[in-house]
Amino acid sequence: MPAININFIGPWRVLLGARTVTVKVESIDEARNYVETNFGPVFEKKIKSMGVGKKQSIWDNSNILLNGKNIKLHEQITFKDGDKLDLLPKVAGG
Amino acid sequence: MNGYHGKILIADLTNGKLTDEPLNEKYARDFIGSTGLAARYLYDMVDEKTDPLGPDNPLILMPGLLNGTSGPSVSRWGGATKSPYTGHYGDANAGAWFGAELKNAGYDGIILKGKSSKPVYIYIKDGKAEIKDAGHLWGKDTYKTQEEIKKEYSDNRVQVACIGPASENLVPYGNIMSEYGHCLGRAGLGCVMGSKKVKAIAVRGKTKLPMADPEKFREASRKAMTEVKEGFLSMIMHQTxxxxxxxxxxxxxxxxxxxxxxxxxxxxxxxxxxxxxxxxxxxxxxxxxxxxxxxxxxxxxxxxxxxxxxxxxxxxxxxxxxxxxxxxxxxxxxxxxxxxxxxxxxxxxxxxxxxxxxxxxxxxxxxxxxxxxxxxxxxxxxxxxxxxxxxxxxxxxxxxxxxxxxxxxxxxxxRPSGEAVQTKGLEFPMHDPRAYHSMGIVYATAPRGADHNKNDAYQVDSGVVHPDLDVEVTDRWADDKAIGVVKGQNFRNLTDSLGICHFAIIPFNMLIDMINASTGWNTTMDELLKAGERTFQMQRALSCKLGITAKDDELPELAVRPIPNSGQEGHVPNMGKMLPEYYAIRDWDKLSGKPSKKCLESLDMPEIAVDLGAK
The missing domain is CATH 1.10.569.10 (Aldehyde Ferredoxin Oxidoreductase Protein, subunit A, domain 2)
Structure with missing residues (x-):
């Protein structure tokens, strides 16, 4: 199974308390599961501390770049060793 | 007149006279507030011959409709003038507290006319205004100016909109600063204020705003407050x-x-x-x-x-x-x-x-x-x-x-003109159209020149779209952006007129409840979006009246040179496809760039169609 780096960009880094994790996953679905399972509770705790009641998904609130290039969330992709997946919060403004 | 105080302050600086004028109710209903309403007033007051730094060019400052109410994120206020920087239509909007306090002071807007012979500032409290000497403030920076005026009234809640040395020195992009560092930033509104020798406007008040149904307004705004607070965009904006x-x-x-x-x-x-x-x-x-x-x-x-x-x-x-x-x-x-x-x-x-x-x-x-x-x-x-x-x-x-x-x-x-990265004389904000092709259309067509706030289409292309607004999120490098940009511009013109921050996503049903409860109107979202469209087309008409034509709707060459090996991946916006599509949707003339007579009439602006000579 390929090892890929998942990078939490900008605000995600602060909210989830991690900059990069290396994980062994083959597909986008597996990457999603990994992120939601391992960081979902961190995110939930953080947003509760901000007084927000609504449950939020990390993945659904992210734009994803694979090796710096845009991918669609529904795209079927098979990873290879060393791939870099950037999660950017789906926000913009300024 | 619910939702409004029903009056604006006219300050004639040449003779030092202040008068209250009834708010034009039709303009208020059609253009609502802030930059939209200010631009409609401006349309009647300037033409191609108006010297932006002369006494005949007005500076118009107006709060958004919901400023000063208990609605969420309703701080945005705006202004309009003939820009001394670009030479045509100029507007700007800002957040902070000045707009709300202006409304609390009992006014729906201020129009500065003429020119003072010496530095002055205007103080407004609870429906009364006076012109004061500002000799002691002239030359001071914007921070000191705000501090000193607050100190003069021993009241930290006095809100001050002022100019600094740049606008005193007539820097054409001088701005108007309030609440320390929050400005009407673009198009040189501060420079116009400096030319009139008005150092500041200070406002304070507790004037009750007439509302059609205050209880219903409170209920709607409470719900909207929760929605805004719990939104993902709000959470991230709060953090970073x-x-x-x-x-x-x-x-x-x-x-x-x-x-x-x-x-x-x-x-x-x-x-x-x-x-x-x-x-x-x-x-x-x-x-x-x-x-x-x-x-x-x-x-x-x-x-x-x-x-x-x-x-x-x-x-x-x-x-x-x-x-x-x-x-x-x-x-x-x-x-x-x-x-x-x-x-x-x-x-x-x-x-x-x-x-x-x-x-x-x-x-x-x-x-x-x-x-x-x-x-x-x-x-x-x-x-x-x-x-x-x-x-x-x-x-x-x-x-x-x-x-x-x-x-x-x-x-x-x-140098080649395409090296200066601006449209209509106003420089691009810091969102590159090669990263988001929609921004190419936004910059090319915004009435005042390159303007990321009308609309922030890079947000949409990043997946941040109002769930009730019918705009499709497509690839950021796609060339199908025209319709989305049109809808986004209309919506942003509406939220600007209402005084709502772009980061606050308020569900449409709550927004309508707030507006109707405040004004007593029986409006719908379709009607409100039409007001946004009307405002945009009127501002475009004003740009055209002041000399802008279709040839000004172009992107400079330097900003469409591909940069491979970057986050842009060498993409450039296909303006040759997107701009004609945009023109067709807007119904603008291919040469003059003017909105058509039919378009202006359908938006209830026959008088502008006549004045503009629209076909």
């Missing part, structure tokens, strides 16, 4: 503010670097919102009525410039006075530059872009130390950038050249 976008801008190639010629400077991450939150932030603060609290309070304990408590710079300033000049700056310098620009009181986008263009010309060998007064403008020279900020604020030396902006600089140095 607008500077939080920097890291994404690096990934997407959205932050122009080395004057639009290089991939976004990765070192900009050092001044990002995430970095600010981790290392420098001690507190956050908010504009009027806003649960998001995206404004950062920083403490800078290391670097050349130290601050115990200072408001953090916004994204636009950090990039314009950073990567655009190739500056690898630390937080201390970024804050210092922001404070410098704010104290002088000038637009950080146009000034940063003009300084960056000078760096570009210097590095091409087009200009030298002979032109710059000895400054070596090699990419990344921070000391030179700081000196340029001083010179711009004082409108002297090489800074006086930069104060004219990039369009005039290209002319002065015999």
């Amino acid at each position: 503010g607008t500077a939080g976008w920097i890291d994404s801008a690096i990934s997407y190639g959205d932050g122009p670097t080395n004057y639009y010629t290089a991939p976004t400077l990765p070192e900009s991450s050092k001044i990002s919102g995430a970095e600010q939150l981790e290392k420098y932030q001690t507190d956050s603060t908010a504009c009027y009525g806003c649960p998001i609290r995206c404004r950062k309070i920083l403490q800078i304990k290391e670097g050349k410039h130290l601050y115990d408590r200072v408001e953090g710079p916004e994204y636009e300033t950090l990039m314009a006075w950073g990567a655009l000049m190739g500056l690898d700056i630390d937080m201390s310098t970024a804050v210092y530059l922001n404070e410098l620009c704010n104290a002088y009181g000038f637009d950080t986008i146009s000034s940063g872009a003009s300084a960056a263009y000078a760096f570009y010309l210097y590095n091409l060998g087009v200009i030298s130390e002979k032109d710059t007064g000895g400054l070596k403008l090699t990419w990344g020279n921070i000391d030179a950038a700081i000196e340029l900020a001083h010179q711009i604020g004082q409108n002297k030396g090489f800074g006086a050249v930069l104060a004219g902006g990039t369009k005039k600089m290209a002319q002065k140095y015999g």
Whole structure:
């Protein structure tokens, strides 16, 4: 199974308390599961501390770049060793 | 007249006369408030011959409809004038507290006319206004000016909108500053205020706003407040503010670097919102009525410039006075530059872009130390950038050249016009159309010139779209953007008129309830969006009246040169496809650029169709 780096960009880094994790996953679905399972509770705790009641998904609130290039969330992709997946919060403004 | 006080203040500075005039009810119903309503008043008052710095050019300041109410994030107010910078229609809007306090002071707007022979300021409290001497304030920076006026009234809740030395010195992109660092930033509204010798407008009051159904309004605004507070965008903006976008801008190639010629400077991450939150932030603060609290309070304990408590710079300033000049700056310098620009009181986008263009010309060998007064403008020279900020604020030396902006600089140095990255004379904000093709259409068609607030289509292309607005999110490099941009512009013109912040996503049903409960109207979302469209088309008509034509709706060549190996991946917007589609949807004439007679009439503006000679 390929090892890929998942990078939490900008605000995600602060909210989830991690900059990069290396994980062994083959597909986008597996990457999603990994992120939601391992960081979902961190995110939930953080947003509760901000007084927000609504449950939020990390993945659904992210734009994803694979090796710096845009991918669609529904795209079927098979990873290879060393791939870099950037999660950017789906926000913009300024 | 519910939702409004029903009066505006007319200040004739030439003879020192203040009068109250009834608010034009039809204009209010059709254009609602803030920049929309201000532009409609302006339409009747200026033409091609009006000298922007002459007594006949009015400066019109207006709160958004919901300013001063208990609605969420309803702080935005605006102004309009004939721009001394671009020579045609100019507007700007801002957050903070001035708009709400102006409404509390009992007015729906202020129109400054004429010219005072000596420096003055205007003080308004609870429906009464007076002109006061400002000789002791002239020459002071925007921070000192605000402090002194608050001190004069021993009231920290007096809200002051003022100019700094830049606008006194008639820097064409001088701005109007309020609540310390929050400005009507673009198009030179401050310069017009300076030409009238009005140093400041101070407002305070507790005048009750008439409302059709106050209880229903409270109920709707309570629900809307919860929605805004719990939104994902709100949460992220609360954490990292607008500077939080920097890291994404690096990934997407959205932050122009080395004057639009290089991939976004990765070192900009050092001044990002995430970095600010981790290392420098001690507190956050908010504009009027806003649960998001995206404004950062920083403490800078290391670097050349130290601050115990200072408001953090916004994204636009950090990039314009950073990567655009190739500056690898630390937080201390970024804050210092922001404070410098704010104290002088000038637009950080146009000034940063003009300084960056000078760096570009210097590095091409087009200009030298002979032109710059000895400054070596090699990419990344921070000391030179700081000196340029001083010179711009004082409108002297090489800074006086930069104060004219990039369009005039290209002319002065015999450069191709497509090298000056602006449209209609106004420089691009820090969102690159090669990263988001929709921004190409937005910049090309915005009435005042390149304007990222009408609309922030890069948000949509990043997946941030109002769930009730029928706009499809497509690939950021797709060329199917025209319809989405039209809808987004109409919506943004509406929210600006209402005074709602772009970061507050309020469900349409709650928005309608708030508006109807406030005004007593029986409006619908379709009608409100039509008001947004009407406002946009009227502002376009005003641009055309002041000399803009279809040929001005173009992107400069430098900003559409591909940059491979960047977050832009070498993409450039296909304007040849998108612009004609946009024109067809807007129903604009291909040569004159004017909205058609049919279009203006369908939006209930037959008088503008006649005045404009629309076909």
